[in-house]
Amino acid sequence: KAGVTQTPRYLIKTRGQQVTLSCSPISGHRSVSWYQQTPGQGLQFLFEYFSETQRNKGNFPGRFSGRQFSNSRSEMNVSTLELGDSALYLCASSHTGLAGVYNEQFFGPGTRLTVL
Amino acid sequence: AQKVTQAQTEISVVEKEDVTLDCVYETRDTTYYLFWYKQPPSGELVFLIRRNSFDEQNEISGRYSWNFQKSTSSFNFTITASQVVDSAVYFCALSEAGNFNKFYFGSGTKLNVKP
Numbered sequence: 001k002a003g004v005t006q007t008p009r010y011l012i013k014t015r016g017q018q019v020t021l022s023c024s025p026i027s028g029h030r031s032v033s034w035y036q037q038t039p040g041q042g043l044q045f046l047f048e049y050f051s052e053t054q055r056n057k058g059n060f061p062g063r064f065s066g067r068q069f070s071n072s073r074s075e076m077n078v079s080t081l082e083l084g085d086s087a088l089y090l091c092a093s094s095h096t097g098l099a100g101v102y103n104e105q106f107f108g109p110g111t112r113l114t115v116l
Numbered sequence: 117a118q119k120v121t122q123a124q125t126e127i128s129v130v131e132k133e134d135v136t137l138d139c140v141y142e143t144r145d146t147t148y149y150l151f152w153y154k155q156p157p158s159g160e161l162v163f164l165i166r167r168n169s170f171d172e173q174n175e176i177s178g179r180y181s182w183n184f185q186k187s188t189s190s191f192n193f194t195i196t197a198s199q200v201v202d203s204a205v206y207f208c209a210l211s212e213a214g215n216f217n218k219f220y221f222g223s224g225t226k227l228n229v230k231p
Contacts, residue, residue, distance in 0.1 A: 031217055092161075
């Protein structure tokens with residue numbers, strides 16, 4: 001099986017712009033989670049989508065949003081970019097079928113976003 | 117409050133030395149999962165181990181071993197006979213009941229293994 005893929009791998013934007021990152025989960029996985037990794041704050045949970053619905057959300061401003069499509073692919077969008085949004089954005093997918101049953105999360109290689 | 121604490125920011129060892137990475141967690145849930153991930157320079161998080169809160173058995177996998185102690189809320193990771201390829205940043209993470217895909221990560225420990 002192919003792993004989690006993220007596009008693009010690298011991105012350079014300027015302040016005030018918006019950006020969309022894409023994540024394709026492992027085939028059959030219905031849950032997609034997003035994380036932001038920065039040197040100062042470390043790895044922080046952004047949100048999780050399951051069957052096209054946001055199931056969980058971290059403590060990020062409304063400029064950060066996401067969605068999931070019927071094929072489980074997910075996008076996250078950051079509007080009005082700030083310098084502090086420069087980070088590695090990681091996507092993870094898992095099967096997560098039955099409630100209360102844990103299925104392992106697999107991470108993608110990440111998208112490195114630089115805001116100038 | 118920090119849910120996962122990795123007090124060791126960076127550790128340097130010489131190849132073939134044993135090294136232990138510490139992880140202390142905090143949760144009020146009785147059902148939770150603990151994880152260790154490895155992040156090489158390429159950036160991708162590589163899964164190493166998962167342990168649920170009801171299974172305190174220690175585990176050994178090759179040169180890797182993990183010690184889970186609920187009494188001290190610790191989940192430590194030992195690499196025996198370290199190798200240069202073990203050089204990476206290692207993260208400990210916690211997820212809690214009802215939100216199993218929401219990970220709380222520690223700040224990571226950078227391991228440098230010198231030849």
